[in-house]
Amino acid sequence: MSVFEIDDFRRDVRKWLDANCPATMRTPVAADEFPTGGRRGGPAKNPDTDVWLKRAASRGFTVPTVSTEYGGAGLSAAEADVLAEEMRRIGARPPLLGSGVALLLPTLLRFGTEEQKRIHVPPIVRGEVRWCQGFSEPEAGSDLASLRMVAERDGADFVLNGQKTWTSFATVADWMFCLARTDTAAPKREGISMFLLDMDTPGLSIRPIRLINGDDEFCESFFDNVRVPAENVLGEVNRGWSVAKYLLRAEREDVRPWVEASYSFPVLESWRENPRSESELQVRVVQSELDRLGLDELMKRAKSEAERGDPAAERFANVFKVVHAEYQQERAELAVLLRGTDGISWSGERINKADSDLVRGWLTSRAFSIAGGSSEIQLNTIGSRWLGLPVA
Amino acid sequence: MHEIDQEVDEFLAVAADFARKRDSLGYVRESLTDGGEASSFDRHVWRAQAELGWTSIALPEAFGGSGYPSSVAGRLLRICGQQLVPEPVLSTVGLATPVLLMLGCDSAARLLTRVGTGECVVAVAESTAMWRTGWEPDVRAEAHDDVWKLSGSVRALDVPGADVVLLLAAVDGGCRWLSIDPAGVQRLGVVTLIDGRRCATIELDGFEVPADSLLGSVLTADAAVSPILTVGAALTSAWMLGIAERAFELTVDYLKVRSQFGALIGSYQALQHRAARLFCELEVARSVVLRALAALDGSAPDAALWASAAKARVGDFALRATSEAIQLHGGIGMTHEADVGLYFKAARVADMVAGDRAFHRARAGQLLGIATSGVL
Numbered sequence: 001m002s003v004f005e006i007d008d009f010r011r012d013v014r015k016w017l018d019a020n021c022p023a024t025m026r027t028p029v030a031a032d033e034f035p036t037g038g039r040r041g042g043p044a045k046n047p048d049t050d051v052w053l054k055r056a057a058s059r060g061f062t063v064p065t066v067s068t069e070y071g072g073a074g075l076s077a078a079e080a081d082v083l084a085e086e087m088r089r090i091g092a093r094p095p096l097l098g099s100g101v102a103l104l105l106p107t108l109l110r111f112g113t114e115e116q117k118r119i120h121v122p123p124i125v126r127g128e129v130r131w132c133q134g135f136s137e138p139e140a141g142s143d144l145a146s147l148r149m150v151a152e153r154d155g156a157d158f159v160l161n162g163q164k165t166w167t168s169f170a171t172v173a174d175w176m177f178c179l180a181r182t183d184t185a186a187p188k189r190e191g192i193s194m195f196l197l198d199m200d201t202p203g204l205s206i207r208p209i210r211l212i213n214g215d216d217e218f219c220e221s222f223f224d225n226v227r228v229p230a231e232n233v234l235g236e237v238n239r240g241w242s243v244a245k246y247l248l249r250a251e252r253e254d255v256r257p258w259v260e261a262s263y264s265f266p267v268l269e270s271w272r273e274n275p276r277s278e279s280e281l282q283v284r285v286v287q288s289e290l291d292r293l294g295l296d297e298l299m300k301r302a303k304s305e306a307e308r309g310d311p312a313a314e315r316f317a318n319v320f321k322v323v324h325a326e327y328q329q330e331r332a333e334l335a336v337l338l339r340g341t342d343g344i345s346w347s348g349e350r351i352n353k354a355d356s357d358l359v360r361g362w363l364t365s366r367a368f369s370i371a372g373g374s375s376e377i378q379l380n381t382i383g384s385r386w387l388g389l390p391v392a
Numbered sequence: 393m394h395e396i397d398q399e400v401d402e403f404l405a406v407a408a409d410f411a412r413k414r415d416s417l418g419y420v421r422e423s424l425t426d427g428g429e430a431s432s433f434d435r436h437v438w439r440a441q442a443e444l445g446w447t448s449i450a451l452p453e454a455f456g457g458s459g460y461p462s463s464v465a466g467r468l469l470r471i472c473g474q475q476l477v478p479e480p481v482l483s484t485v486g487l488a489t490p491v492l493l494m495l496g497c498d499s500a501a502r503l504l505t506r507v508g509t510g511e512c513v514v515a516v517a518e519s520t521a522m523w524r525t526g527w528e529p530d531v532r533a534e535a536h537d538d539v540w541k542l543s544g545s546v547r548a549l550d551v552p553g554a555d556v557v558l559l560l561a562a563v564d565g566g567c568r569w570l571s572i573d574p575a576g577v578q579r580l581g582v583v584t585l586i587d588g589r590r591c592a593t594i595e596l597d598g599f600e601v602p603a604d605s606l607l608g609s610v611l612t613a614d615a616a617v618s619p620i621l622t623v624g625a626a627l628t629s630a631w632m633l634g635i636a637e638r639a640f641e642l643t644v645d646y647l648k649v650r651s652q653f654g655a656l657i658g659s660y661q662a663l664q665h666r667a668a669r670l671f672c673e674l675e676v677a678r679s680v681v682l683r684a685l686a687a688l689d690g691s692a693p694d695a696a697l698w699a700s701a702a703k704a705r706v707g708d709f710a711l712r713a714t715s716e717a718i719q720l721h722g723g724i725g726m727t728h729e730a731d732v733g734l735y736f737k738a739a740r741v742a743d744m745v746a747g748d749r750a751f752h753r754a755r756a757g758q759l760l761g762i763a764t765s766g767v768l
Binding site: 268271282283285286287289290293294295297298300301315316318319322323376378379380382383384386387388389390391392 | 647660669678701705753
């Protein structure tokens with residue numbers, strides 16, 4: 001594409017964004033205004049969230065590089081960069097987030113049948129169907145491949161029995177992608193398949209789990225003879241582990257928005273409002289700012305090595321996960337500490353929203369070293385894959 | 393790739409090869425055993441290094457130098473740190489050269505040219521007191537006709553051995569850098585440091601220097617030490633990064649060959665996780681040091697912040713990585729024969745060069761607008 005065409009495209013995009021991106025969507029995403037789409041959650045708290053999603057989806061801008069045939073905008077990489085730049089310029093929120101668009105969609109495009117793509121991709125792109133992930137089980141957390149949910153073939157269907165846990169947003173999701181064992185005799189990574197199922201399927205029941213931060217978005221899901229048509233297996237039967245690995249890689253690469261959001265622990269701001277004289281605190285605040293700078297540089301190096309196509313750049317995914325969790329947990333800890341009693345207040349009229357969000361964010365930060373592959377799992381991977389240490 | 397990048401890569405490849413073949417560790421071990429008053433580096437090797445362009449690497453072409461960006465000197469020092477090269481590359485290229493480049497007077501220019509050719513080893517007198525607010529040099533210089541009379545004393549690494557020592561002296565209205573020939577000093581208290589390097593206390597009471605020994609102009613103490621605290625600290629952090637990298641590499645290698653309880657010790661998760669944590673922190677330290685070096689090239693306004701961020705971080709990390717190296721080697725790590733002990737000691741000495749980690753963390757805090765009173 002020529003420079004002129006790119007310039008034309010930029011002009012178009014700018015004009016379109018000016019006309020279509022609502023003013024309240026040009027601010028950082030509030031924690032309770034995530035644009036997740038779906039039918040069950042009811043209308044968004046801020047109506048502009050739905051307006052922005054609809055308008056962006058109508059242009060395919062929720063998934064700019066996906067082909068128009070599936071509802072994307074069919075943009076080239078260069079055009080997608082322009083769109084991203086123009087959105088950043090006005091501080092536009094992403095119109096759609098969540099595991100459907102971020103995780104399942106790339107996996108569907110890679111492994112799905114034409115029929116599956118035609119059925120499932122457009123509703124994801126339009127934010128009409130919200131997806132949840134049914135991977136972890138009570139006995140299969142970090143050791144996901146030891147999952148025990150069984151799927152038995154019965155005529156045109158598979159029949160699923162077992163239990164899933166940490167199925168985020170299962171109460172508000174419309175569909176679930178989940179892993180189940182289709183060959184119980186095979187070695188543990190070889191008898192797994194991935195299923196796509198409607199949350200309304202009989203036999204599926206959901207129970208929310210309340211967490212230390214007050215959230216109840218994580219759920220337990222119980223499967224009692226849940227029938228899933230065989231055409232809803234994603235990828236080949238018994239080859240679900242490689243499909244899941246592909247999807248999980250997308251999850252780890254998706255760390256950036258999470259990082260940016262969690263940068264907002266207001267350590268420096270709190271310090272400036274109330275600089276305390278204890279030298280221990282001062283040193284921790286300085287170190288925490290230096291850690292933040294270190295994390296930025298680490299991310300830049302990771303990006304530039306990845307862009308050069310260096311396969312060893314993949315080590316940064318493990319390294320970043322460990323370091324990010326540790327540094328951000330310290331920032332969260334410092335931020336609440338500097339707020340004094342406001343930093344330990346849970347509920348009541350006198351608590352302002354910023355403090356309430358901060359306290360919940362601090363509690364959430366404990367999950368940074370657990371969710372998406374715990375720090376210990378990352379260290380295992382670093383030991384075996386990047387340091388070449390012998391296996392036990 | 394640009395032509396200059398190719399040249400730099402070739403230069404560094406040759407330097408790395410030379411450093412590997414130098415048997416620095418054997419030399420350092422002997423230095424530690426012998427102690428004594430001799431210099432702790434080999435003048436013939438220094439000349440060979442100069443011929444390879446090491447001593448002129450940070451010099452502009454006008455001084456017979458390479459004209460390369462400053463970061464190349466950092467990359468050379470990283471290589472020297474990896475192999476613990478005993479020649480005073482850190483003193484002369486890492487500290488003295490930035491000071492002389494800042495001063496820019498004729499005497500400094502003459503010294504720089506001689507540094508480039510390898511004729512002249514220049515050391516810099518440092519003291520930990522240098523990094524405090526309101527600091528005044530321990531040495532005073534007073535003009536008497538055509539000579540300056542000095543009083544006080546300083547310490548400098550790589551003395552004996554260095555041909556010239558740069559030191560800061562209090563003069564009327566501020567500070568000035570001056571150069572002395574340590575061979576002319578009556579009393580030289582020499583100690584061998586834990587890493588085998590010599591360090592001398594130079595007693596200057598009654599010592600006289602000619603007027604052209606005073607370099608540059610009268611400066612405030614802050615301005616006078618700034619090349620050490622920014623360029624010097626960034627380059628020293630590259631040297632320390634090299635130390636930490638090599639100690640870590642030796643440790644991972646050892647985990648793969650040592651057996652206990654019928655298994656390679658690297659197969660035990662407790663040890664794997666210790667090593668993997670170091671790997672994570674090493675990547676962060678590398679990122680920050682590389683950024684500090686890049687900031688020197690553009691004389692970026694935040695070069696001082698990045699230099700301090702790098703020196704503080706790699707100071708913490710090099711000490712931790714080398715201590716862990718000893719622990720993971722077990723009893724072997726405590727022996728004089730084990731290489732990791734030399735890296736541990738070199739890291740400890742390097743922390744003291746160009747401002748230690750506590751100082752640089754405090755300085756970074758000030759530059760970030762966090763520090764309150766009483767730190768610096």
